[in-house]
Amino acid sequence: MTLTNRIGIFGTSGMAREAGDIAWALGLQPIYVARDEAELQAWCFSAKVILERDVDQCAGMPFVIGIGENNIRRAVAERFKDSLSFTNLIHPSATFGCGQRGKLEHCKGTIVAAGARFTNGIAIGDFCIFNQNTTVAHDCLVDSYVHVAPGANLSGNVHLKQGAWIGAGAVVNQGSNAEKRVIGENTMVGSGTVVINDCEANAVYAGVPAKRIK
Numbered sequence: 001m002t003l004t005n006r007i008g009i010f011g012t013s014g015m016a017r018e019a020g021d022i023a024w025a026l027g028l029q030p031i032y033v034a035r036d037e038a039e040l041q042a043w044c045f046s047a048k049v050i051l052e053r054d055v056d057q058c059a060g061m062p063f064v065i066g067i068g069e070n071n072i073r074r075a076v077a078e079r080f081k082d083s084l085s086f087t088n089l090i091h092p093s094a095t096f097g098c099g100q101r102g103k104l105e106h107c108k109g110t111i112v113a114a115g116a117r118f119t120n121g122i123a124i125g126d127f128c129i130f131n132q133n134t135t136v137a138h139d140c141l142v143d144s145y146v147h148v149a150p151g152a153n154l155s156g157n158v159h160l161k162q163g164a165w166i167g168a169g170a171v172v173n174q175g176s177n178a179e180k181r182v183i184g185e186n187t188m189v190g191s192g193t194v195v196i197n198d199c200e201a202n203a204v205y206a207g208v209p210a211k212r213i214k
Contacts, residue, residue: 006031007089008055008063010076012043015129016066019111020047022091031058032066055084062087064111065127070163070186074145077109077127086127091116094130097138113150125162141180149191157181161201167191 009019010033020030032049034040043049050058063084067073077086086109094112096104097120104110104118109127117135125144130136132150140154143162148154152166155174163186166172172195175181183189184201195210204214 005029006058006061007087008033008058008061008084009066010052010063011066012039012049013067015068017045018113018131019064019066019089022089022111022113025092025114026089031061033063055080059084061085064089064109066111068129068147070145070147070165073127073129074163077145088112094118097121131168137174139177139180143185155181159183161185161187163187165189167193171195 005028007023007028007030009016009030012032012034016032023030030047032047033052033055034049035052040049040051063086065073065076088107088110090112091114093114094116096118100118100120100122104124107124107126112130113132115133116130119138121139122136124142127145128142129147131148134148134152136154137156139157141159143160145163146160148166149168151169153171157175157180158172159180159182161184164183165188167189168191170189170191170193172181182198184199186202187199188204189195190206193206193210194208199205203212206213
């Protein structure tokens with residue numbers, strides 16, 4: 001198998017196909033990785049798919065994980081961290097403030113979809129997903145395995161802790177240089193929610209303004 005200009009994408013669901021769209025926009029041919037035979041048989045697109053058990057045959061190829069669920073993405077990353085090379089996948093329409101693109105290149109496995117905007121002073125971990133038209137303002141800190149859904153906005157000085165999920169169209173209002181606005185580890189912020197205070201870990205928040213509902 002010729003590996004030039006190809007990229008492996010774990011997953012066969014909608015997020016994986018969206019990652020494939022980014023790959024095509026970059027001139028890369030995606031090869032999808034199905035977890036098992038059942039997932040392979042459910043695949044209904046014409047792109048090439050291989051089974052996870054056969055992924056070693058593509059060990060010389062870069063990979064991303066096109067799986068929206070943070071915990072599953074983390075499990076895949078840890079399972080293959082010593083055997084595969086993970087890269088970032090950044091849509092050419094994403095835009096960056098001064099020096100920010102270079103900072104992002106120090107990450108691995110992070111996916112940035114079409115229309116995303118990053119300003120400056122932002123620190124980002126590994127294996128994050130920034131979906132279509134997300135905005136991340138100055139001095140935000142985003143830990144690993146975070147998912148920011150389409151149209152969500154992070155104002156300045158926000159800290160998303162590991163495994164946080166920010167729903168579509170949600171707004172996280174700004175913190176300050178002295179004290180960032182914190183979304184706790186593994187916490188989900190529902191679609192359309194407006195966060196004006198810190199959110200505790202391992203919780204679900206929704207509403208305007210955000211309230212803990214679970």
